[in-house]
Amino acid sequence: MPTNTSELALTEPGTVGPCHVGSDALQGIKRQQTNPTRWNGQGWTEFAAALRDNGIELRVAKAARGIFATDAGGTAYGLPHGVVIARSAAQVAGLLKAAQQFRVPVTVRGGGLTTEGESVAFGGVLLDMTGMSRVLQVDSDALTVRTEGGIFWHSLAEELRRCGMDYLSAPLNMTASVGGTLGVGGIDVNSPRLGCSADQAISLQVVTPTGDIVECSDTQHAELFQRVILGYGQFGVITEATLKIRRYTPLRMHYFYYDSLRTAVEDMQLLNRNDASDYSGILTIMDCAVNLLVAFDSDEREAAFRANWQRHLRGYGESGFALCMLRRYALRPWKLPEAWFLLQRKRELFPEFRRPEYMRDGLMHDRAVVFSRAVWKFWGSKQMVIPDLATSAEKFVEAVERGNAVCRKYFQHYTLYCVGIKLRPEHRPHYEMSCIPPDAEGWAYGCEFEPMMDERVYSRDYLQSFKNAIYDIGVDLGGSYYRFGGMMKGYIRRVFGDEVVDRHLAMKRATDPAMILNRDVIF
Amino acid sequence: MENYKKSVQTAPKSHSDCSGCGLCMLVCPMWRRNRDLQHSPHGCAKALQHGAAPDDLAEALWNCTLCRACDPVCPEQLDISGMILKLRGQLAHPQTTVLQGRMVAQTKRPASACQEKTALLAGEALRAHPALLKRITALLGESGVLAVAHDDGADISLALEAGLAIPPARLAAMIEPLRRADKVIVADGLLLPYLAQWLPAAQIFSLGETLSSLESIRRNLRSTDLYVIEPRAYHADYVRLVKHYDRLRKECGCDFNLDLQRIAIPATVRSLPQRLGLVASNDEDQTRWVLHGRRITRIVVESLEDRAAFEKVCAISVVHLAELADDL
């Protein structure tokens, strides 16, 4: 094992070296390098001068760069040499042309909500897309919006609501950006019905890695569109997007409680298969209290659910579940600390989802705000790992149960978040080498495994081992992952196979000859 | 009516506790204006975590308008605006001498003790509108005897905003005359949480909340009104006031300058140099954003500063809350 960095083999962009930090997978799969080597800065001065000549502001002060030292995960750290705030497609094009010429890596960042360092710059330029965050046009008749790519979903919602509109689906996280999300997926509790955020994009303005500004869609420059959507920022920078929108509706919420993951997952899949709800998802406190959330946009849909499907669900109401828990812990007094934790958690969590200012006449308003605030309040911390598994419907219960066993082994407290994603057959080309598993038909299912840090600080190796143990299950099951870039990219070849990866690598080399755009995220 | 209580009672946290969720950025008017993370509490905290010094952030720190919108949205319950003021304290403000001079001068002019149980700190803006002030005192006087404090701490408010320490003698000169009051109503939202500390035995209310609690005003609010909450007091006492205004919405059906996080969108964005009149204010984009897409027939404001801002950008009629009351 090399003892200092000078002994590390230098790797060409596009290849991944052996990892001298992360432990091997439990299956004995050799780890590949997790953190990329810092870019050596060659040609930086000339590059900076070229940008200056072009009128592109490059910030090099420590304060400007320090802001971007890590992402939401807080385990990957790297400083860019300089920061550019995106202001227009032409400016981004100028930046990328110079970057190609001088072979300077450019890391694009939206909300920076990655957890594996995908939006962290290990040297080179950090391109902050939030500088391009204006809504350009809302068309309430055609139900579309044209927006700049760096806009946060929440800011988009703020504008849309002023004309009674809403986006279709977006991460339950207000500071995710449109561009960053279209590149990775975007799962909402309505994804079982509407698909992921990436499915909502009608057309994009993309700046290619060589600095061309191209409008693309399923009919115009379709190949570029297919690669940029769910493409992890490898094939271009999304500077504008036209998205589908809809009229805003508050939600009629129902919660069902289970003490079995399997039963809850089966019930959720039953609802999805039968289009019995507008929203569904599972949120758990470990595997002890499993909450299936079911919600509706209209009284009619809710009434149909009550008439046809509610009786098929095996979950309890709140009081029924309390009795069930009482029975369980009365028979297992040695598990009382766990019962106490559940009770505490319930006391903290439940009011957050029922805050009067978001509930009107029994309907929940602004679900993304309610959920996102709760996510950050109860699960957020400076260090976050959220490994996940994405599988076909058939394999999902096994994935969840095996992942749950891993969580139990590594952490005292954790949460699982499970949701379905309706697949669009015509979008198959978008799904290749993405979070959508290749064998999924109809729906893909995803489960996030989120440990609670409980004010403790874990070593990076411990967290990496945990993630590896979860991702090994994905290899076994032939699934995929939402977060397969950055520190987890060692799994890419295992899970997608050499043929697919090499084909994408060849496309990447063709569109990005100097391999400057989001280097080390995937390739 | 319960009075102001500081909802954040936990051990003081600092920028190093920021987990980087960015929720504060979404509500920050300076971020909205600049679309630049450096001009946001999130950006400042992250920069400080990674080696920046307060001097490196001087521009952003001075530009902050102290609307306090970032405080209630922080899941870590950081006292973000308090942190900004502390950091300002480490910078030298060019107007420090002037602001200190004002406090010294005011200390030399002690105010007489307030003889009534309720005191109103009207603030400079209201004092400049004697007719409106008279109307407000009459309205508030109806529900009990009210005294308008002679010293409403306008100089202290500016000094706090500059991150300056308040000399004990100046503080005593302002606070001692208020000791007899068991209820203090304050127009300057910045002072609200400070008064709660300085006068622990008294109940402290914002002028906006007090007026909007009066039946004679509530009954004249219309469903086509846009009610503009003064952000500083609202965010300082958010947990309680969010419920107060939600009740008002249910009762009157009017629209509010609230965003989807139920945070008050400021109609003006004034940095300290702008408040001091050293730099021209430039609120129009922000004021227009408050109005954007809303179908309203009247704007009702709690603050006179907001009235002027709306009158500048639209032809919709703008009234102060106190003007809604039936004729006295």
Ligand SMILES: Cc1cc2nc3c(=O)[nH]c(=O)nc-3n(C[C@H](O)[C@H](O)[C@H](O)COP(=O)(O)OP(=O)(O)OC[C@H]3O[C@@H](n4cnc5c(N)ncnc54)[C@H](O)[C@@H]3O)c2cc1C
């Ligand atoms: C607490 C928490 C909760 C989350 N909840 C959800 C959830 O409910 N659903 C869900 O789907 N996800 C969720 N995520 C994941 C996260 O929301 C997604 O990864 C997010 O959509 C990414 O958006 P971003 O703007 O933060 O992208 P970033 O993290 O900034 O970037 C993501 C990737 O895209 C690239 N990129 C960024 N902007 C652009 C652009 N304009 N053009 C091209 N490439 C770009 C970056 O280089 C990076 O590789 C959560 C994450 C956290 C930390």
